[in-house]
Amino acid sequence: MPTITCDPAAAADRLRDAGVTVESGNTPHEQWRAERGEAVAVAYDDKVVVQGADPTELTLLLEEGGGRAHVYFDGACRGNPGPAAVGWVIVTSDGIAADGGQRIGETTNNQAEYAALIRAVEAARDYGVSEIDIRGDSELVVKQVRGEWDTNDPDLRERRVRVHELLAAFDRWSIAHVPREVNERADELANDAFDT
Secondary structure (H helix, E strand, O other), rough: OOOEOHHHHHHEEEEEEEHOOOOOOOOOOOOEEEEEEEEEEEOOOOOEEEEOOOOOOHHHOOOOOOOOOEEEEEEEEEOOOEEEEEEEEEEEEEEEEEEEEEEEEOOOHHHHHHHHHHHHHHHHHOOOOOOOEEEEOHHHHHHOOOOOOOOOOOOHHHHHHHHHHOOOOOOEEEEEEEOOOOHHHHHHHHHHHHHO
């Protein structure tokens, strides 16, 4: 059960900014309560206690400065173009904070990779992370986002712009190409999305 020493009023503001509903406490000792997914946060005078099956749903949002995370992404496509899916993982010093995978319809492989990156960065933003180190096994996407390669395809150019719009909200970010075996969990989530 994580306990975060903080200003409860500022913590409540961070939660509201992330779209979490903050309600009155259940007892005179509780300043407020908030729920997100499988986590419940309860604020006292100088701390917030987080309970539930997945406390990371709220702990990243409650920490001042938002913390740092590694973000992994992968897009999968069966045919090119063809049915596509994305996978993403957010890893903090406490381990996997969040992950997910979903189908995204018919698209090309490169479009799927960009869709995975966008979803991963949105998830990191939603979890309140302030610094991210992004890792993916698509050399094309990584080098285009870093500005090392041109983006001639209009659709990919538009997706690259969206990535940069999202990244502007972070205090610091980096993106690097990694081998597929380093990106294994995101790859699994993208491929599992085809079967669920």
